[in-house]
Amino acid sequence: MPDAVKPDKNGQTMWDRVAESEEFRDLMATKKIFIIPAFVFFLVYYFLLPILVGYAPQFMSIKVWGNVNLAYLFALSQFFMAWTIAGLYVKAGDDFDRISKDIIGKALDPERAKGDK
Amino acid sequence: MSAPLIMFLIFIAITLAVTYWASKRSAGASAYFAAGRQIKSWQNGVAVAGDYMSAASFLGIAGIIAFQGYDGFMFSVGWLVAYLTVLLVIAEPLRNAGKYTMADVLAYRMKPRPVRAMAALSTLTVSTFYMIAQMVGAGALVALLLKGSGIGYNQAVIGVGLLMIVYVVFGGMLATTWVQIIKAILLMAGTFLLSILVMSHFHFSFGEFFGAIGHVTYHDKGQEVVKDFLQPGLRYKPPYGPLELISLGLALIFGTAGLPHILVRFYTVPDAKTARHSVVWAMALIGTFYIMTTFLGFGAATIVGRDFIGRNGGTNMSAPLLAQALAGDIFFAFICAIAFATILAVVAGLTISATTSFAHDFWTNVIHKGTERKPGEEVRVARISAFVVGGAAITIAILLGPTANVAFLVALAFAVAASANLPVIVFSIFWRRFNTTGAVAGLAVGLIASIGLILVGPSLMGLDPQTVTGAARHLFQAKPWFPLENPGILSIPLGFLGAILGTLLSHEPSSTHKFNELLVRSNTGLGAEKATTH
Numbered sequence: 014m015p016d017a018v019k020p021d022k023n024g025q026t027m028w029d030r031v032a033e034s035e036e037f038r039d040l041m042a043t044k045k046i047f048i049i050p051a052f053v054f055f056l057v058y059y060f061l062l063p064i065l066v067g068y069a070p071q072f073m074s075i076k077v078w079g080n081v082n083l084a085y086l087f088a089l090s091q092f093f094m095a096w097t098i099a100g101l102y103v104k105a106g107d108d109f110d111r112i113s114k115d116i117i118g119k120a121l122d123p124e125r126a127k128g129d130k
Numbered sequence: 131m132s133a134p135l136i137m138f139l140i141f142i143a144i145t146l147a148v149t150y151w152a153s154k155r156s157a158g159a160s161a162y163f164a165a166g167r168q169i170k171s172w173q174n175g176v177a178v179a180g181d182y183m184s185a186a187s188f189l190g191i192a193g194i195i196a197f198q199g200y201d202g203f204m205f206s207v208g209w210l211v212a213y214l215t216v217l218l219v220i221a222e223p224l225r226n227a228g229k230y231t232m233a234d235v236l237a238y239r240m241k242p243r244p245v246r247a248m249a250a251l252s253t254l255t256v257s258t259f260y261m262i263a264q265m266v267g268a269g270a271l272v273a274l275l276l277k278g279s280g281i282g283y284n285q286a287v288i289g290v291g292l293l294m295i296v297y298v299v300f301g302g303m304l305a306t307t308w309v310q311i312i313k314a315i316l317l318m319a320g321t322f323l324l325s326i327l328v329m330s331h332f333h334f335s336f337g338e339f340f341g342a343i344g345h346v347t348y349h350d351k352g353q354e355v356v357k358d359f360l361q362p363g364l365r366y367k368p369p370y371g372p373l374e375l376i377s378l379g380l381a382l383i384f385g386t387a388g389l390p391h392i393l394v395r396f397y398t399v400p401d402a403k404t405a406r407h408s409v410v411w412a413m414a415l416i417g418t419f420y421i422m423t424t425f426l427g428f429g430a431a432t433i434v435g436r437d438f439i440g441r442n443g444g445t446n447m448s449a450p451l452l453a454q455a456l457a458g459d460i461f462f463a464f465i466c467a468i469a470f471a472t473i474l475a476v477v478a479g480l481t482i483s484a485t486t487s488f489a490h491d492f493w494t495n496v497i498h499k500g501t502e503r504k505p506g507e508e509v510r511v512a513r514i515s516a517f518v519v520g521g522a523a524i525t526i527a528i529l530l531g532p533t534a535n536v537a538f539l540v541a542l543a544f545a546v547a548a549s550a551n552l553p554v555i556v557f558s559i560f561w562r563r564f565n566t567t568g569a570v571a572g573l574a575v576g577l578i579a580s581i582g583l584i585l586v587g588p589s590l591m592g593l594d595p596q597t598v599t600g601a602a603r604h605l606f607q608a609k610p611w612f613p614l615e616n617p618g619i620l621s622i623p624l625g626f627l628g629a630i631l632g633t634l635l636s637h638e639p640s641s642t643h644k645f646n647e648l649l650v651r652s653n654t655g656l657g658a659e660k661a662t663t664h
Binding site (some may be wrong): 044048 | 178200204206207210214217218219343344358361372373375378379383402403407409417421644646650651653654655657
């Protein structure tokens with residue numbers, strides 16, 4: 014990347030041009046659509062556990078199956094919640110990789126980018 | 131020679147052979163600090179698990195569950211779920227934009243010297259505090275596990291310290307990685323076997339197992355008590371228990387993604403995709419392990435019992451004693467050897483992250499403004515600093531002695547990682563306006579707030595009766611000013627606030643101009659460090 018940081022005649026570097034390209038905006042949008050809801054969901058789901066256990070211990074002690082109570086089942090469910098989000102993220106990540114590869118290809122070969130338009 | 135000692139020696143022999151093999155492949159900075167970025171995703175995932183699951187989780191959590199039931203299992207949950215922050219927010223941008231340390235990412239668009247100096251200070255604080263906690267624990271534990279073999283606390287501390295120095299100095303990141311992989315596989319195998327044995331004790335009936343957990347009998351101050359160990363509240367009691375739980379959760383969720391020895395692992399893989407997959411591998415292992423703490427902890431509570439564990443070494447011996455009760459002395463020795471392997475893999479990871487930060491951030495980039503004066507200087511400085519860090523950890527651990535209260539050092543490490551490191555990493559990747567003053571302020575406020583709140587918290591401040599003496603006494607004899615052992619609930623917002631105020635109160639157009647570079651780099655991997663051939 015010989016001209017990566019040297020500004021062109023509009024004062025833009027290669028990084029600025031990529032950052033403003035449609036593909037890059039597409040990448041960021043694709044990421045945000047998954048990551049923000051997933052992150053918020055996991056924070057809420059996780060912090061419900063200490064909050065409920067701390068402030069509603071009676072409720073969490075309700076027995077569901079034999080001696081197994083709500084507190085244990087909710088704690089156990091956190092593991093599956095984490096694994097599920099991780100699995101979905103890996104699936105979504107394939108899209109990130111595909112778009113990123115495209116962006117890198119065009120950034121390193123400006124001729125190809127022009128030909129596309 | 132006792133059976134545990136023989137198993138320890140076998141483990142040491144294997145890891146030294148690995149170190150010898152790795153030493154021939156560790157020439158050059160990228161090979162030494164990042165294993166040539168050639169580690170495969172499953173290998174890195176297993177190594178992350180090995181780097182992360184310390185003796186505190188293997189022996190500590192099993193012990194807390196054995197003594198305080200359900201509340202101990204809450205630790206297990208947080209320890210896994212925290213990896214979602216690593217996966218969703220940190221791992222890929224870090225791999226894409228950095229070289230060897232977290233400061234690489236911060237230094238892109240800021241004035242490198244002040245930012246790197248602060249980041250190195252924070253990294254060294256987290257790593258050394260965590261390491262001292264591990265060393266004191268290791269010394270006490272190894273002395274207990276090898277009782278009767280003539281190896282005491284001091285010899286155990288020196289032995290663990292020397293081994294971690296040898297791994298890091300001669301084998302670099304490659305040897306550290308393989309020590310962590312071997313340890314993780316041993317830990318998973320041992321825990322799995324132990325879980326199966328617990329269930330076979332209960333005739334593979336979950337109903338019988340959970341039924342037994344419902345009435346655990348032990349003696350408290352001479353009185354026989356029967357408790358339902360699935361009931362919350364045996365450890366975290368009002369008035370501050372619930373807040374303590376939330377504060378602990380915050381420190382885990384935001385701290386894990388700021389632990390330097392975890393972060394450096396993502397530089398050992400070829401690209402962001404591999405980094406992502408390795409986190410998922412790590413989560414599969416870590417999650418399975420922590421679910422199995424159900425069997426270890428509750429198994430020890432029901433089969434061995436609090437009374438017996440209390441008389442035979444205390445909470446940390448719960449898992450080894452359970453192994454002894456279920457399958458005799460050889461299995462006890464095997465579980466002891468796993469505990470030993472666990473400690474070594476973690477301290478080796480801490481040592482390499484501390485030395486990398488010192489050599490790369492502080493020596494090369496702060497003192498010598500980013501240029502190596504001679505080729506290979508950075509690696510040489512790292513090797514020398516491994517001796518210094520290791521020597522300091524050994525000395526401090528011996529001075530503190532086996533009875534020192536060091537649990538607060540682990541809480542401190544997580545608090546600093548969550549309050550100083552994480553806000554600054556997140557803002558530099560996501561906030562265009564963020565600048566040098568903000569980064570330095572965020573790191574400084576997070577660091578000072580964490581240390582300060584622990585100093586005036588119940589770990590170090592408290593009124594002891596005259597009967598309590600020596601290392602068990604609180605450092606400051608006064609009512610604690612801050613009621614929680616985990617400062618996260620206050621120190622994390624303070625760290626974020628410091629970073630925000632520092633940014634808004636200063637003006638630095640260059641960091642804003644260069645944001646596009648970091649944004650593109652961290653999200654696409656354009657211009658990322660490539661893997662090298664051995």
